[in-house]
Amino acid sequence: MAFLVAGTLQVATQMADNRDSLGRKGKYNVQGPRAALMLSSPGVAATAVTALKDVFQALGFESFERREVPVQGFLEELAWFRERLDAHRRLVGCALVALVAPRGQLWQPQQLVWELSSCGVLQGCPKVFLLLPSGPGGEWAGQGHRGWAGEPQASLQANTVLLHSATLEPGAFLNGLRELCSRTPHWSLVQLLTELFHRVAEESTGGTCCPVLQSSLRGALCLGGVEPWRPEPAPGPSTQYDLSKTKAALLLAVIQGRPGAQHDVEALGGLCQALGFETTVRTNPTAQAFQEELAQFREQLDTCGGPVSCALVALMAHGGPQGQLLGTDGQEVQPQALMQELSRCQVLRGHPKIFLLQACRGGKRDAGVGPTALPWYRRWLPAPPSVPSHADVLQIYAEAQDSSGRGPPSGSSHQADILTVYAATEGYVAYRDEKGSDFIQTLVEVLRANPGRDLLELLTEVNRRVCEQDVLGPDCDEPRKACLEICSSLRRRLCLQV
CATH class of the missing domain: 3.40.50.1460 (Rossmann fold)
Known part of the structure; x- marks a missing residue:
């Protein structure tokens, strides 16, 4: 009983800290444990795994689970991941899931987002999804392939991020993300991605193709270990649109x-x-x-x-x-x-x-x-207010939408x-x-x-x-x-x- 009381109070304290950080500084407090999972279909090249490991470490995820299963088994593996997190009864600072599968095989990835969003210890915490296509034979796909297939994407669940890649090699996308995370850890993830999109678009054919992010985050998400209560660091990307005309x-x-x-x-x-x-x-x-x-x-x-x-x-x-x-x-x-x-x-x-x-x-x-709390919880501490079930989400699609309208969320281009x-x-x-x-x-x-x-x-x-x-x-x-x-x-x- 004492263990359950201590665990519940710890979760309540961390929730209060996170809520206070969002209210006062507009930033997520991600100082708690970070959980990461990589799900890949069979045959993904070793270079892909290495690149993802480097990105995970650059984002502050020192260790992660890797499961190699057919795409049809992704949902079951993610359910296992969610159950394991809930069983620990500790609020997680951030969760990251990388999904690697051949183009056209990852149908309705939103079901995977919903599964992790139902995790009790992740409520109010950011969840990052990296969705990356692999080509035939397990190599990173090249140019000219169509995007992720499936129905129009449903709305995002709380605190989620998704990543895909367009006409640029996903390996180059990941290398750019790793470099920016290592060089500018004080930037928010959205700032990092804006700079990364600039690089990707500049190197793509015609300079018009670009990754897409989809967000329902309620605050800045900084994964570089910068405490949210510290003074503001140097600003993010200096490259800015010229709106003088x-x-x-x-x-x-x-x-x-x-x-x-x-x-x-x-x-x-x-x-x-x-x-x-x-x-x-x-x-x-x-x-x-x-x-x-x-x-x-x-x-x-x-x-x-x-x-x-x-x-x-x-x-x-x-x-x-x-x-x-x-x-x-x-x-x-x-x-x-x-x-x-x-x-x-x-x-x-x-x-x-x-x-x-x-x-x-x-x-x-x-x-x-x-x-989630025990029935007597409300008599001990005030319960944090509820949040929308679709809030706090950031998805990043590195795979541009194709002409059929499939792929990244409705409204992207x-x-x-x-x-x-x-x-x-x-x-x-x-x-x-x-x-x-x-x-x-x-x-x-x-x-x-x-x-x-x-x-x-x-x-x-x-x-x-x-x-x-x-x-x-x-x-x-x-x-x-x-x-x-x-x-x-x-x-x-x-x-x-x-």
């Missing part, structure tokens, strides 16, 4: 039948103008008008006759059960089609393209997850320099009331307070605040949770204020 914004919003939507339009429109964007607002578009407005916006940029630094598109509407946007006529339009329209803009090649989507992506409502922010994870409701939506209103508040900071860092703070809110939906008296989903192939720091 024209910046254009297009806001498409369905106001009809969406109470509070007008407040979102006004707040976001005011923010864009304050940041120097030439802003166009269109309200109550039909499904066809969504497409036509994007096409016209792209044509205007291509024919403006001058350089364009950045484009921002906000799409606000009711969402369908599969994440479609609904026009005022009730017809559906796929947001991916709208994003692809702007990605064809010639003057925006090499420049950031930002998409903000305030819409439901399904009908599920998240009750959140709280710490084979091109670089795209940032997409969803108000909800896939399959879930995005909340809004008469005052506006949690996402847009919090976004405007955070960006107005810190317009010169890196946008990915600001979005992480936006997500933290959204995740802290308890929402009472119109069809339920129980509090519900929500979190953002951020997809990025940015190759430089993006600061919206010049």
Whole structure:
């Protein structure tokens, strides 16, 4: 009994430290034990294993388990890993899982993410997934292969990271990651990846292919052993997008039948103008008008006759059960089609393209997850508040999405320099009331307070605040949770204020 009490109190203390770190410093406290697992299909080359070992060590994971099993056995092995962590009754500072399998064989990897996210001792802790393709005969795959197959990716689970590789050899991707981790351990993982994406894109054919990260993290994740309570170290990558030229914004919003939507339009429109964007607002578009407005916006940029630094598109509407946007006529339009329209803009090649989507992506409502504890726990210590079950996740896809739309998450692209922010994870409701939506209103508040900071860092703070809110939906008296989903192939720091 004494052992169980001591173990529970230790877990509670570490949870409190982590929560305090996120609240005060905006960083995860990853000073606890780190758990790592490598799952590889048979025949993976020894060079792949060596490269992964080096990356694990560079990220602070001194030891790890390796299991060589067919892809069909990955889920079972991950369940074993989760059960072993839960059996130790010790909160883990961070978990890392590397998945190596031939292209096209790792179907629906999100099931693996969900399995680890159900681990009790990992609740509120970052979970890193490295998804790496191997080619025929166990060698790292070369160029020209299609991406990971499977259904559109579901939303991320708490504190998760995934990695894939595009037209560059995955070995080169891992070597670059290892070098950056060793040289700049004080950078956050997102900062490291932004710099790595820059290198990968520069070396890829045409300089347009780029890895993609997908995040629902609530704070900065630094794995270099830097205590989160220490003073801020030197800043991250100095390479920054030049936003000194024209910046254009297009806001498409369905106001009809969406109470509070007008407040979102006004707040976001005011923010864009304050940041120097030439802003166009269109309200109550039909499904066809969504497409036509994007096409016209792209044509205007291509024919403006001058350089364009950045484009921002906000799409606000009711969402369908599969994440479609609904026009005022009730017809559906796929947001991916709208994003692809702007990605064809010639003057925006090499420049950031930002998409903000305030819409439901399904009908599920998240009750959140709280710490696992014995029944008497609440009488001894105050229980930490629940967090969204899909929060605290970072996935990194080094494998760019192919033309069939398979592979990395919905909304990512084979091109670089795209940032997409969803108000909800896939399959879930995005909340809004008469005052506006949690996402847009919090976004405007955070960006107005810190317009010169890196946008990915600001979005992480936006997500933290959204995740802290308890929402009472119109069809339920129980509090519900929500979190953002951020997809990025940015190759430089993006600061919206010049």
